[in-house]
Amino acid sequence: MVSGEYLFLPTERVLFGPGSLARLAEEVDRLGGERAFLITGRSLAEKTNFVGRIRTQLGPRLAGTFSAIRQHTPRGDVARAAAQVQAAAADLLISLGGGSPIDGTKAVARAVAETTGRLPPHLAIPTTLSAAEFSHLVGVTDEARRAKTGFADVRLAPRSVILDAELCLATPMDLWLASGIRALDHAVETLYAPGEHPIPDVLALEAIERLFRLLPASKADPGNLVARGELQLAAWMSFFGVVNTPLGMSHILGRRLGATYNVPHGVTSCITLPWVMEAMAERRPRPLASMGRRLGAAAAAEDTAARAAADSVRDLIRRLELPSRLSQVGVPQADLPAIAEAAYPEGEEREMALHLLRRMW
Numbered sequence: 001m002v003s004g005e006y007l008f009l010p011t012e013r014v015l016f017g018p019g020s021l022a023r024l025a026e027e028v029d030r031l032g033g034e035r036a037f038l039i040t041g042r043s044l045a046e047k048t049n050f051v052g053r054i055r056t057q058l059g060p061r062l063a064g065t066f067s068a069i070r071q072h073t074p075r076g077d078v079a080r081a082a083a084q085v086q087a088a089a090a091d092l093l094i095s096l097g098g099g100s101p102i103d104g105t106k107a108v109a110r111a112v113a114e115t116t117g118r119l120p121p122h123l124a125i126p127t128t129l130s131a132a133e134f135s136h137l138v139g140v141t142d143e144a145r146r147a148k149t150g151f152a153d154v155r156l157a158p159r160s161v162i163l164d165a166e167l168c169l170a171t172p173m174d175l176w177l178a179s180g181i182r183a184l185d186h187a188v189e190t191l192y193a194p195g196e197h198p199i200p201d202v203l204a205l206e207a208i209e210r211l212f213r214l215l216p217a218s219k220a221d222p223g224n225l226v227a228r229g230e231l232q233l234a235a236w237m238s239f240f241g242v243v244n245t246p247l248g249m250s251h252i253l254g255r256r257l258g259a260t261y262n263v264p265h266g267v268t269s270c271i272t273l274p275w276v277m278e279a280m281a282e283r284r285p286r287p288l289a290s291m292g293r294r295l296g297a298a299a300a301a302e303d304t305a306a307r308a309a310a311d312s313v314r315d316l317i318r319r320l321e322l323p324s325r326l327s328q329v330g331v332p333q334a335d336l337p338a339i340a341e342a343a344y345p346e347g348e349e350r351e352m353a354l355h356l357l358r359r360m361w
Helices: 020-030 042-047 050-061 075-087 099-116 165-170 173-191 198-220 225-238 249-261 265-283 285-294 302-319 333-343 348-360
Strands: 013-016 036-039 062-066 092-097 122-126 137-142 147-152 160-163
Touching: 013 020, 013 225, 020 050, 020 092, 020 122, 020 160, 036 050, 036 075, 036 099, 042 050, 050 062, 050 092, 062 075, 075 099, 075 137, 092 099, 099 122, 099 137, 137 249, 147 249, 160 225, 165 225, 173 198, 173 225, 173 249, 173 265, 173 285, 173 302, 198 225, 198 285, 198 302, 249 265, 249 333, 249 348, 265 285, 265 302, 265 348, 285 302, 333 348
Parallel strands: 013 160, 036 062, 036 092, 092 122, 122 160
Antiparallel strands: 137 147
16 A cells, blocks of 8 residues: 655636636635736737636726736746736736746736735636646746746645636647647656655546547647547646646756747647656656556556657657757757756756757757
8 A cells, every 4th residue: 555645736616618717707706806917928918809808707806917928937027017916906816828827927926925915816717738727836037047947835826727618719729739748748747756646647647648639639620619628627637736746857858948948838848758758668667657558558568568658649749740859949959968957957867868858859
């Protein structure tokens, strides 16, 4: 019998299904919000009617909107948003978009708490599959250094999440699919995370099976709301209780690559994940063998099934027509040693990272 512990994040409620944005005002009421502040990105604000729909629902309770959170959550954007939140005397934050607005809102919440002593509740409305809404992790980019720094605070996990598949129809297909590979990255790295985590493991395997089945279906039929909604649930499963499962080398390298070279994190996962899995199939074959068998390598030996899992991910990325090499996204080959050193300042892991980066290039 295994033993361990499970820590819960403070997420209280998840509303899901097409049209669930209609319950936004109800959820703001439940959280006690009287002056809500919306944080989003420029594309959603300018190219969709989503901000207008939120304004219509909340009326005078929408105290302000900041629509300039950019990719990789620059620190300056967070500072400007936090200043506007405080000037509006907002008591609740709403994030709308992908991982950058959601992470940015977590960072804004912390900045407000440091100034006022009160942490405003956060209601997240994602439009990609990055699953940042189910995490206590925050990544913010230092613009001067072109490097992403992060912090973890369980208090910053959104208290409410609205998963409305209709909102995802506006997400560009390449971004949608790449963020799905990001969710796959979460699920895979859950499996081989240190320690015992039996509940996340089960959900990770279910997420993997759904992502493999539904991402190609969503690509083939972009208007399929059922597939989009099921993919949102798969992304949730992929990041279930992340506080219990530390992320591995694929994410660590992706964090170093993303902000420095302006590569979306979904794309970094497309490039890093298969190679890291291939290495982990040799180091820790059992967790990946469970994935390989779930995907069809049922009769294979453990090491064979583990390698099949890595090959399956590489094939899925190819079928989705997503980038698979660092050379495709503008990462200079000469920078690979510095990337490895930034990710792992010393030791055996740095050598492994450099070896894999060279294979990725």
